[in-house]
Amino acid sequence: SMLEAAHENDIDLEGKSFKAIFEVAKRACEGSLACSTCHVIVMDVEHYNKLEDPTDEENDMLDLAFGLTETSRLGCQVI
Numbered sequence: 899s900m901l902e903a904a905h906e907n908d909i910d911l912e913g914k915s916f917k918a919i920f921e922v923a924k925r926a927c928e929g930s931l932a933c934s935t936c937h938v939i940v941m942d943v944e945h946y947n948k949l950e951d952p953t954d955e956e957n958d959m960l961d962l963a964f965g966l967t968e969t970s971r972l973g974c975q976v977i
């Protein structure tokens with residue numbers, strides 16, 4: 899997932915088209931959709947639009963995320 903890639907690459911989400919900000923660079927629930935600590939904001943709307951739509955479960959968790967934006971996703975769910 900993007901989250902794993904970011905961790906492996908020291909949160910350097912290389913590439914201009916996929917700049918994201920990690921609100922908190924750790925995942926409290928290990929990607930099981932039980933937290934929102936992996937909240938990311940996809941800065942490039944075009945890239946955001948290419949991602950698969952979030953599931954209802956992801957949206958429910960996103961609603962709890964601090965600083966939710968139009969292009970927020972949970973990093974652990976974005977492949």
Ligand code: FES
Nearest residue numbers: 925927929936974
């Ligand atoms: Fe908990 Fe992504 S790590 S929802």
